[in-house]
Amino acid sequence: MLDAHDMESGEDDFYSGGTDDCNDSDDGEPDYGFVEEDADDSAMIASHRSQKNFCVLREEDIRRHQMDDIERVSVVLSITEVEASILLRHFHWSVGRVHDEWFADEERVRKTVGILESPVVPPSDDSELTCGICFDSYPPEKIASVSCGHPFCTTCWTGYITTTINDGPGCLMLRCPDPSCLAAVGHDMVDKLASEEDKEKYNRYFLRSYIEDNRKMKWCPAPGCDYAIDFVAGSGNYDVSCLCSFSFCWNCTEEAHRPVDCSTVSKWILKNSAESENMNWILANSKPCPRCKRPIEKNQGCMHMTCTPPCKYEFCWLCLGAWMDHGERTGGFYACNRYEVAKQEGQYDETERRREMAKNSLERYTHYYERWASNQTSRQKAMADLQQAQTQNLEKLSDKQCTPESQLKFILEAWLQIIECRRVLKWTYAYGYYLPDHEHAKRQFFEYLQGEAESGLERLHQCVEKDLAQFLNAEGPSKDFNDFRTKLAGLTSVTKNYFENLVKALENGLADVDSHAACSSKSTSSKSTGCSSKTRGKGKGSSRTGGSSRNPDDNL
Numbered sequence: 001m002l003d004a005h006d007m008e009s010g011e012d013d014f015y016s017g018g019t020d021d022c023n024d025s026d027d028g029e030p031d032y033g034f035v036e037e038d039a040d041d042s043a044m045i046a047s048h049r050s051q052k053n054f055c056v057l058r059e060e061d062i063r064r065h066q067m068d069d070i071e072r073v074s075v076v077l078s079i080t081e082v083e084a085s086i087l088l089r090h091f092h093w094s095v096g097r098v099h100d101e102w103f104a105d106e107e108r109v110r111k112t113v114g115i116l117e118s119p120v121v122p123p124s125d126d127s128e129l130t131c132g133i134c135f136d137s138y139p140p141e142k143i144a145s146v147s148c149g150h151p152f153c154t155t156c157w158t159g160y161i162t163t164t165i166n167d168g169p170g171c172l173m174l175r176c177p178d179p180s181c182l183a184a185v186g187h188d189m190v191d192k193l194a195s196e197e198d199k200e201k202y203n204r205y206f207l208r209s210y211i212e213d214n215r216k217m218k219w220c221p222a223p224g225c226d227y228a229i230d231f232v233a234g235s236g237n238y239d240v241s242c243l244c245s246f247s248f249c250w251n252c253t254e255e256a257h258r259p260v261d262c263s264t265v266s267k268w269i270l271k272n273s274a275e276s277e278n279m280n281w282i283l284a285n286s287k288p289c290p291r292c293k294r295p296i297e298k299n300q301g302c303m304h305m306t307c308t309p310p311c312k313y314e315f316c317w318l319c320l321g322a323w324m325d326h327g328e329r330t331g332g333f334y335a336c337n338r339y340e341v342a343k344q345e346g347q348y349d350e351t352e353r354r355r356e357m358a359k360n361s362l363e364r365y366t367h368y369y370e371r372w373a374s375n376q377t378s379r380q381k382a383m384a385d386l387q388q389a390q391t392q393n394l395e396k397l398s399d400k401q402c403t404p405e406s407q408l409k410f411i412l413e414a415w416l417q418i419i420e421c422r423r424v425l426k427w428t429y430a431y432g433y434y435l436p437d438h439e440h441a442k443r444q445f446f447e448y449l450q451g452e453a454e455s456g457l458e459r460l461h462q463c464v465e466k467d468l469a470q471f472l473n474a475e476g477p478s479k480d481f482n483d484f485r486t487k488l489a490g491l492t493s494v495t496k497n498y499f500e501n502l503v504k505a506l507e508n509g510l511a512d513v514d515s516h517a518a519c520s521s522k523s524t525s526s527k528s529t530g531c532s533s534k535t536r537g538k539g540k541g542s543s544r545t546g547g548s549s550r551n552p553d554d555n556l
Helices: 039-048 059-077 081-090 095-104 106-113 154-166 169-173 187-193 196-212 262-273 276-285 337-344 349-401 409-434 440-472 481-507 511-526 530-536
Strands: 054-057 217-219 228-231 239-241 247-249 304-306 314-316
Touching (some): 081 187, 154 169, 154 196, 262 409, 409 440
8 A cells, every 4th residue: 555655554465466556655654644654664664564556744744745746737838827627627637638628629618618819808907996896896906707808896805705605615616706707716816806715715725635536535434534535446355454544445435345345345234224123122022012002111020011101001911912812721820721723723924934034034134233333343442552562562562572573573573464364254254144145065165264363363362461461470581482472373374274264255155155066066977086185275274165174283
């Protein structure tokens, strides 16, 4: 990932590469988004970052890029910078499109955009001119006009400009006050006649238009963040990371969710916020009052139900019949054999089926949502722990173990890996929820890879969270610290491999299942092991689905 100043920054995934399409680096300091870091920290973090096809832009970067584009168009087309900015705004800040349209038909473009070659109203040598709005006469120095030449006094101009600026970003497409004229009003007129407050508003709209009207750029969606992202398509990976440490998907602007596609994420977020799950809960855990039909939840052991006022209907929870019809002959207060008879006759089959389906649907959703939310919570805690490690723990550990901080970067490596893996694991539960139940082989393969990755991540997380504590609280150097270093570095590497396999498998649509099944069938018919060996060569996950396996970290 490339920042406009830096070669690394923010939070990024570890599983795919990119290109150096946005390399506009200066000699600025890298910013990871947590704390200021030294050169060694930056080099360590950079080792995690694949070069990405996007740039993070600060406000000064946006202004510089904006002015560069204006100057390029001004020089190539031999027009003023004011006219160049009007052209660029009209064509959504696309320099290439401006050039194409201009050289294809300059006259049409001038007419459409409002850049006139000659004034509609010729200049006058009169000692006084009449304002076209207030119709008062003014000396020439009190009159102003744009390229069309329509004369208006500076007071009317100021009122006109102020009103349009207060109306919002539409002031960037301001035209001559004359109703019949389409001549554009540039920022030079605003700078000349508007108040300082209005000029500040106009310049803010002008700056934001460079991002909001530009198809290659978007603002970071994190609350309170003023950074923008310049994205170059081509890698197929839409996850981008801002300097504020927030990662999001360029395509849908939701938080980064690779390897799950945007459609699945959209459905999952909608489901989490929809009322459908509330209705499922009501259907699964309540019954409607036979009289008023309001849902009632049974909160005591007795089957004698009384609806709330004003209904106050008394009925049996089991059969929903009137309670007055229930006595000793029907089973008393705690059992209703009328329901069992009716059930055998099929009277309640449809109701039971609907309630059972709702209960199963709710339980299934709860299973995936709880794990999705738990990994999100764990990820946020890991980010806080990483910040604490950077600001406090490394220095403390360096003092206690008599080890330079430069040799403790393996701890930050572990935390960075945990943060990324928690993000990936979280979204795999959304993937699993929408994986069709009838595709049993794919579901088994997915759950196997997910389970292996989650198991590895838990071992890594426990090691860096709990095992590290004993060295932080030690009285002095420990002879076991080098063994801890080896163990943690090994777990970090193994966990990364697990998640690489998981990410690749999901991005391929679990296609290895089909190829493995076809290969196994061919192997069985030919009684040859050649195909199976070939399948094992594809990756760790596919080689271990069919039989016993050995964890790569058993030797750690």
